[in-house]
Amino acid sequence: MIHPTAIVDPKARLAEDVEVGPFSVIGPDVEIGAGSVIGPHVVVKGPTVLGERTRIFQFASVGEDCQDKKYAGEPTRLVMGDDNVIREGVTLHRGTVQDRGETTIGSRNLFMAYVHVGHDCVVGNDCILANQVTLAGHVTLGDAAIIGGLSAIHQFCHFGTQAMAGGGSIITKDTPAYVMINGNPAQPHGLNLVGLKRRGVSREAIKALTESYKMVYRKGLTVDQALAAIDAEYALPETKIFTDSIRVSTRGILR
Structure with a gap:
């Protein structure tokens, strides 16, 4: 052998x-x-x-x-x-x-x-x-993270569970769970919906994550305001993974 x-x-x-x-x-x-x-x-x-x-x-x-x-x-x-x-x-x-x-x-x-x-x-x-x-x-990568070719992640960054980075991404801040990013510097481009469906995440959870994403990225709230709103609205394991991935950030999240 x-x-x-x-x-x-x-x-x-x-x-x-x-x-x-x-x-x-x-x-x-x-x-x-x-x-x-x-x-x-x-x-x-x-x-x-x-x-x-x-x-x-x-x-x-x-x-x-x-x-x-x-x-x-x-x-x-x-x-x-x-x-x-x-x-x-x-x-x-x-x-x-x-x-x-x-x-x-x-x-x-x-x-x-x-x-x-x-x-x-x-x-x-x-x-x-x-x-x-x-x-x-x-660097910390959560479970089922996908990083496209030629991408680089800066020291001490967190890249969340089931998040996805497109090829050639330069990642200098933290990426919340389930979020898709791309670019130099990397920017968020929605949820990794294909990945969520492939892993059997329920429709209820996907809907909750979609609304949670909007609270963080689309409604003009501060991060703290968005997290409080998500906690008040949802109590699903997936939304907790999403909010926890933001709360552990030390470099600030991509936004």
């Missing part, structure tokens, strides 16, 4: 059925779960934990030291869940002690070619990052 040209450190912990391709390097303090396939010319550096059925394609670099100039060799981590796909040339960096000390990635995510995930990022589950998306350090 391990190609004879691959180098696997004795301190790495690989499940028995993990495949490692030609010329790949697996360093110490790396843990790889069952059913995983590491392609050729891949570097995985620890401390890093990869869940079950991880698939990594050629020339990816996973768990490397971060690019923060303050980093001084501290033993920070990268931790990933199950069923993630990491395509060609992807770079995923570990955390820094100045923040969480860990870059955390959930399960069932797709990182297309040449994606970069910087230090201390938190990526949820079921996200899709298209080719050459760049997440600066300290």
